Amino acid sequence: MTGLLTGIGVGPGDPDLITLKALKRLQAADLICYPAPEDGDSLAREIAAPHIPEGRAEYAIRMPMVTSRFPAAQVYDAASLHIGAALDAGQNVVVLCEGDPFFYGSFMYLYERLAPKHRAEVVPGISSLMASAAALGAPLVSRNDVLTVLPAPLPDDILRARLENTDGAVIMKVGRHLERVRALLADLGLLQDARYIEHATMDSQRCLPLAEVDASAAPYFSMILLHKRGEAFLEGSRL
Structure with missing residues (x-):
């Protein structure tokens, strides 16, 4: 055999x-x-x-x-x-x-x-999605929410369209794309709800509000999590 x-x-x-x-x-x-x-x-x-x-x-x-x-x-x-x-x-x-x-x-x-x-x-x-959510203490989605997983290298127009039509989002492979993605989230009014994590579960893990991250130092293994209600367990919408 x-x-x-x-x-x-x-x-x-x-x-x-x-x-x-x-x-x-x-x-x-x-x-x-x-x-x-x-x-x-x-x-x-x-x-x-x-x-x-x-x-x-x-x-x-x-x-x-x-x-x-x-x-x-x-x-x-x-x-x-x-x-x-x-x-x-x-x-x-x-x-x-x-x-x-x-x-x-x-x-x-x-x-x-x-x-x-x-x-x-x-x-x-x-997966890194589940590990990052656990490390951040941030549930991804609840009930009938839609979760969208987006690679950061996607063009801005595609990222914008997907983010406008979802409840929760995970943006992966952020790295050198951080400043561009952060500007897009700010334009969409989502920056206050975005959480940043790098090297999830490793000794070098760091969790920060996205607005405070040094864009020049973001590694490939970094990720942004957000929910349009701020927290997945909240009722209603903050938008």
Whole structure:
């Protein structure tokens, strides 16, 4: 029988936020794979490091971490050949994924290539959205509210249209887009309800009112949460 391919979510940063099922799959794996930059360490591996058994075979999937070259098809093609060979040899392979594998996760590109011919499963993980809401003490939505998740690199006109037609919003991948997004929220009258968090659940976590954030220092792993009622549990609207 061929091996089992499992994509596991290791959560947003705190090693204790890995699920029991993900932990079991990780500790039973013959080969542990993870995305990594072309140079440097893998964040996914760093998160899972306390749970990785000693002496286990590992494979770093090195790829360009720039939008213009992502997803890098050649990288995933090569990784799929390597992982596919291990699966055909009967090895159980685990791929580590920051947050959740199917929420902006790179594992989807391996799954697309390998799942049609191999046994595969996905173990969901705690996403940065949920971790950020918990850290900020800010419920995302309630009752029949609509939640919209927006990548900050989207053009202003698209961000504006989506924000005008939602109850709660999460703006991800803020980084160098912070000043532009902050100006847009101010124009929409939403700045007072916006909360900012960076490196959620990590030792470097910071939570600030959006108006107080230094735009020149916002990292890629930063996020803005807002609700048009100010708080999701409030009745009525403040707009």
